[in-house]
Amino acid sequence: MKAAVIGAGIAGIASSVRLAVAGYEVDVFEANSYPGGKLSTFTDRAADGGLYRFDAGPSLFTMPELVEDLFRLAGRNPTDYFEYIRLNETCRYFWDDGTRLTAWANHDRFAQEVESVLGEPGQHLLDQLADSALKYNVTEKLFLQKSLHKLSTWIGRDALHGYLNLPKLGVFGTMNAANERRFRHPKLVQLFNRYATYNGSDPYQTPATLNIIPHLEYNIGAFFPTKGMVSITNSLVQLATELGVRFHYATRVDEVVTAGKQVVGIRATQLGTELIPYDLVVSNMDVVNAFRKLLPKAKQPERILRQPKSSSGLIFYWGIKREFPELDLHNIFFSNDYKAEFEQLFQQHRLYDDPTIYLNITSKHKSDDAPPGRENWFILLNAPNNTGQDWDAVIEQARQHVIRKLSHVLGVEVGPLIETESILDPRSIETRTSSSQGALYGNSSNNRFAAFLRHANFSSEFDNLYFVGGSVHPGGGIPLCLLSAKIATDLISE
Numbered sequence: 001m002k003a004a005v006i007g008a009g010i011a012g013i014a015s016s017v018r019l020a021v022a023g024y025e026v027d028v029f030e031a032n033s034y035p036g037g038k039l040s041t042f043t044d045r046a047a048d049g050g051l052y053r054f055d056a057g058p059s060l061f062t063m064p065e066l067v068e069d070l071f072r073l074a075g076r077n078p079t080d081y082f083e084y085i086r087l088n089e090t091c092r093y094f095w096d097d098g099t100r101l102t103a104w105a106n107h108d109r110f111a112q113e114v115e116s117v118l119g120e121p122g123q124h125l126l127d128q129l130a131d132s133a134l135k136y137n138v139t140e141k142l143f144l145q146k147s148l149h150k151l152s153t154w155i156g157r158d159a160l161h162g163y164l165n166l167p168k169l170g171v172f173g174t175m176n177a178a179n180e181r182r183f184r185h186p187k188l189v190q191l192f193n194r195y196a197t198y199n200g201s202d203p204y205q206t207p208a209t210l211n212i213i214p215h216l217e218y219n220i221g222a223f224f225p226t227k228g229m230v231s232i233t234n235s236l237v238q239l240a241t242e243l244g245v246r247f248h249y250a251t252r253v254d255e256v257v258t259a260g261k262q263v264v265g266i267r268a269t270q271l272g273t274e275l276i277p278y279d280l281v282v283s284n285m286d287v288v289n290a291f292r293k294l295l296p297k298a299k300q301p302e303r304i305l306r307q308p309k310s311s312s313g314l315i316f317y318w319g320i321k322r323e324f325p326e327l328d329l330h331n332i333f334f335s336n337d338y339k340a341e342f343e344q345l346f347q348q349h350r351l352y353d354d355p356t357i358y359l360n361i362t363s364k365h366k367s368d369d370a371p372p373g374r375e376n377w378f379i380l381l382n383a384p385n386n387t388g389q390d391w392d393a394v395i396e397q398a399r400q401h402v403i404r405k406l407s408h409v410l411g412v413e414v415g416p417l418i419e420t421e422s423i424l425d426p427r428s429i430e431t432r433t434s435s436s437q438g439a440l441y442g443n444s445s446n447n448r449f450a451a452f453l454r455h456a457n458f459s460s461e462f463d464n465l466y467f468v469g470g471s472v473h474p475g476g477g478i479p480l481c482l483l484s485a486k487i488a489t490d491l492i493s494e
């Protein structure tokens with residue numbers, strides 16, 4: 001049996017591994033000349049020849065066992081391919097008024113920190129993390145590991161557990177409202193509201209159910225792959241290749257060819273006009289573009305395709321010719337008005353003038369990512385979806401805002417320290433990975449029905465067509481993309 005996978009994003013690669021293990025002959029077609037989609041890498045060279053390496057997209061690694069599962073499934077030892085460390089510090093937080101707070105992986109130490117820095121009872125933090133664990137345990141088996149679009153998901157023990165615990169899930173209130181009830185200090189509310197951005201949503205709209213996200217970071221743990229985030233991609237491509245998967249780079253699929261209720265193959269202009277026949281097709285392309293561009297004659301599930309998208313991002317990759325001991329791997333510089341920032345993003349589709357800045361520095365743990373005495377700064381701002389804004393002007397202004405804010409908080413003029421610069425914006429995210437409107441995580445979760453308004457991992461029209469990746473169930477981010485591959489390939493084996 002022959003299977004085609006369209007796209008070598010993380011979900012496409014994981015699907016190819018699972019299909020190869022199940023005995024399929026697998027071809028992966030990737031439009032770019034490299035694998036990984038958003039999870040890729042590049043380097044910039046300074047005038048004196050110094051080399052900076054950057055992970056292009058994801059920087060926070062959670063749930064490593066989902067990566068390891070793929071090696072085990074193939075009968076391999078994960079550590080022969082892929083290594084990572086657990087972080088003691090989850091993130092350093094900075095505010096303009098000089099407040100600095102470290103989120104420690106150790107709960108008691110973190111509780112002491114919020115007590116001493118913010119005067120917030122440490123117990124409030126411990127309660128929040130326990131609530132996060134409870135929400136996760138109720139939803140994991142029901143919402144994350146199975147198709148929501150099969151009746152079997154809604155009957156049985158896991159479903160009953162979910163129904164009984166529904167009132168605890170926070171479906172009816174917002175994340176911000178729940179966090180305001182829990183915490184006295186607005187800075188801690190802001191800190192926990194930030195987790196809405198982990199799937200590109202707005203904490204003032206998204207349901208409190210999304211308070212499950214901190215569970216991944218604090219209860220399961222935050223990790224760092226010792227060879228960089230891209231080693232997730234590279235190690236899985238190596239595994240897939242060893243299993244016989246064939247990767248065809250710089251090969252864009254232009255059509256999924258159908259006959260009746262079946263998909264019969266694909267067409268890729270670069271490979272000629274001939275139909276390339278397959279027994280099944282797995283699309284890792286953003287589902288909106290998959291329907292609009294590859295399946296224009298199929299029934300278009302308009303309600304799902306028109307759902308509001310998650311936020312996008314504006315990323316500055318800077319080579320910085322100095323070291324900052326007060327910074328760690330993950331750092332946040334908060335906006336002074338979080339509510340206004342999200343109103344601008346989601347209602348006005350504008351980047352806020354005092355944006356929250358996420359600063360990731362992999363050279364803190366992987367010293368060869370920057371020349372000695374220097375650092376590779378990955379700066380991510382939450383950005384609105386691409387709706388045709390004047391991005392060049394937006395970028396120019398944002399650059400000034402970021403430099404001003406970082407210089408103020410760090411007490412050093414940052415501008416003159418930048419010796420290399422690359423930029424990724426919602427336009428380039430869209431063109432490089434075919435993501436509709438440059439969304440980082442597919443649909444937003446800004447309403448309580450969002451989980452049900454993501455496309456299923458299978459096609460309701462064609463028996464042998466499947467969908468994986470951040471734009472379909474269960475959603476965006478590396479762990480969920482890996483789970484989408486598991487759900488789709490489980491459905492295939494059924």
Ligand SMILES: Cc1cc2nc3c(=O)[nH]c(=O)nc-3n(C[C@H](O)[C@H](O)[C@H](O)COP(=O)(O)OP(=O)(O)OC[C@H]3O[C@@H](n4cnc5c(N)ncnc54)[C@H](O)[C@@H]3O)c2cc1C
Pocket residue numbers: 006007008009010011012029030031032035036037038039056057058059060061062251252253254284285286313315380429432433434435440441468469470471476477478479481
């Ligand atoms: C800046 C940024 C920061 C992020 N931070 C995090 C983070 O810290 N942690 C986290 O877990 N997640 C993060 N994410 C989200 C995460 O990167 C994505 O959810 C995930 O990588 C998406 O994987 P995917 O499998 O959906 O495929 P994508 O990465 O979207 O790749 C899809 C691939 O399919 C290819 N393709 C599309 N159409 C075709 C076609 N017709 N023919 C051939 N090939 C095609 C594209 O070229 C692309 O390579 C971040 C994303 C970005 C951009």
